[in-house]
Amino acid sequence: MQKRFSALGLLMALSLAACGGGGTTPSSLPAGSSRVARPTTARQIALPKASTVRKMSAVGSGNAVADGGFESGGFSVWQQCGSVNASIVTSPVHSGSYSEFSGSTSSPEVNGYAGVCQQVTIPSNGVLTIWVDEGTNDTLAYADQEADLLDSYGNVVDTIFSEAANTHGWVERSYNLSQYAGQSYWLFFGVYGNGWNSGYIYQYLDDVSLTAGGVTPSPSPSPVPTATPSPVPTATPVPSAYACDDAQFLNDQAEFGAGTISGDQLVDICGQVTQVLPSKVTASGNHGYFYVQIPNGGTIEIVSNLDAMAQAPSNNPPSWPWVATGNYVYVQGRYYYDNSSSQGIDWTEDDTGSWPYIGYVAVCNSSANTCVKYW
Numbered sequence: 160m161q162k163r164f165s166a167l168g169l170l171m172a173l174s175l176a177a178c179g180g181g182g183t184t185p186s187s188l189p190a191g192s193s194r195v196a197r198p199t200t201a202r203q204i205a206l207p208k209a210s211t212v213r214k215m216s217a218v219g220s221g222n223a224v225a226d227g228g229f230e231s232g233g234f235s236v237w238q239q240c241g242s243v244n245a246s247i248v249t250s251p252v253h254s255g256s257y258s259e260f261s262g263s264t265s266s267p268e269v270n271g272y273a274g275v276c277q278q279v280t281i282p283s284n285g286v287l288t289i290w291v292d293e294g295t296n297d298t299l300a301y302a303d304q305e306a307d308l309l310d311s312y313g314n315v316v317d318t319i320f321s322e323a324a325n326t327h328g329w330v331e332r333s334y335n336l337s338q339y340a341g342q343s344y345w346l347f348f349g350v351y352g353n354g355w356n357s358g359y360i361y362q363y364l365d366d367v368s369l370t371a372g373g374v375t376p377s378p379s380p381s382p383v384p385t386a387t388p389s390p391v392p393t394a395t396p397v398p399s400a401y402a403c404d405d406a407q408f409l410n411d412q413a414e415f416g417a418g419t420i421s422g423d424q425l426v427d428i429c430g431q432v433t434q435v436l437p438s439k440v441t442a443s444g445n446h447g448y449f450y451v452q453i454p455n456g457g458t459i460e461i462v463s464n465l466d467a468m469a470q471a472p473s474n475n476p477p478s479w480p481w482v483a484t485g486n487y488v489y490v491q492g493r494y495y496y497d498n499s500s501s502q503g504i505d506w507t508e509d510d511t512g513s514w515p516y517i518g519y520v521a522v523c524n525s526s527a528n529t530c531v532k533y534w
Contacts, residue, residue, distance in 0.1 A: 304361075305319075405429065449461050
């Protein structure tokens with residue numbers, strides 16, 4: 160069965176409780192011992208020495224972060240920041256062959272900051288998306304997993320998140336950095352510990368992206384009546400060969416948000432493609448991702464099982480990407496909604512397992528008058 164993936168973008172700064180933060184209470188300390196509290200104000204994190212700073216170039220898909228998946232396998236792109244070394248590891252990974260690791264999975268706890276960083280320029284309406292796997296037996300008073308924006312001296316300009324969390328596996332996080340558009344900072348990910356000899360704190364990091372806005376879903380705050388369908392732009396008439404009911408999709412989205420429905424829904428949507436991401440091999444196979452702007456709504460992530468499509472008896476697409484920004488598309492598939500930041504449409508092919516419907520993606524030119532159906 161195809162794995163579900165989060166929409167890149169419903170932007171939310173996750174609370175500590177929502178992140179599973181807080182950790183567990185440390186065991187009592189020996190008489191006469193003391194622990195240094197975690198710094199919370201006027202913080203500074205050591206940057207790489209000037210002689211080691213390298214100019215980095217991010218390429219592909221509009222990602223302002225270079226080597227977001229750590230697939231270089233080392234520190235040719237990302238650099239060490241802090242007083243304790245981080246590492247590039249082969250397990251666990253969210254995708255690809257490598258991820259980054261900061262901290263320790265067993266006692267003693269690291270003493271100081273351990274993490275990685277690189278210089279980035281924040282794009283317009285910048286959206287930072289990451290995957291993390293975190294664990295600790297400490298509390299936020301003494302240790303944390305964090306991400307920060309640092310100035311050229313290592314001073315913390317903004318703390319993107321700070322938590323003492325146990326995620327119990329990989330989770331996705333998205334953050335809105337639009338207020339810093341056009342500015343250059345060091346982007347830091349890592350942990351802080353105070354050297355507690357009975358403690359541990361760690362953070363695995365993978366698939367870091369910092370992209371321009373315009374790809375974030377915007378659920379309707381109230382149900383959209385199905386009797387009043389959202390108009391399709393006049394420049395893009397709906398071909399009779401393909402179904403489109405964006406109003407029903409927006410109604411389903413609102414009902415999911417309100418908790419009045421919970422089961423996956425069959426949907427037929429159409430709209431303009433706003434972004435296409437590289438394909439990614441995960442535990443459930445090779446997948447392609449793109450985002451569709453729903454008229455009178457937000458955008459929604461489309462997940463296509465490329466392995467299944469390649470095996471279709473006909474109408475199987477060429478090598479990914481077979482869809483481009485600006486195309487007008489029609490998508491039939493399974494709309495899943497785990498929460499406001501984890502929703503999308505998948506099963507857009509004929510290999511649908513227990514899902515009883517065969518989906519498809521029809522890729523058209525910007526005027527929707529020349530379309531090719533893939534399934």
